[in-house]
Amino acid sequence: MLKQIIRFPKLTEKNTELAQKMNQYVFEVDLSANKHEIKRAVESLLKVKVERVRTAVMHGKKKRLGRSVGRRPNWKKAVVQLKEGQTLEPVKGI
DSSP states (O other): OHHHHEEEEOOOHHHHHHHHHHOEEEEEEOTTOOHHHHHHHHHHHHOOOEEEEEEEEEOOOEEEETTEEEEOOOEEEEEEEEOTTOOOOOOOOO
């Protein structure tokens, strides 16, 4: 169940800078997950202590292919701040 809450880490240039300066890491999580579930999942899977969790629903973009218009699905982003002295190595295979 915990693996279903956290889908994968979002590794972008902006998120890497956020991790280095503020000790915050960004994950794509399940749309129905709340902050308490996300905190519990990160702490048990990655063996770190979480200070706070912020979430945002990212709405899917409209995409076109010729005349037909489609939408990408909505997804939820979780910004997890670790406690002082805790760090994460580049995460693979969550």
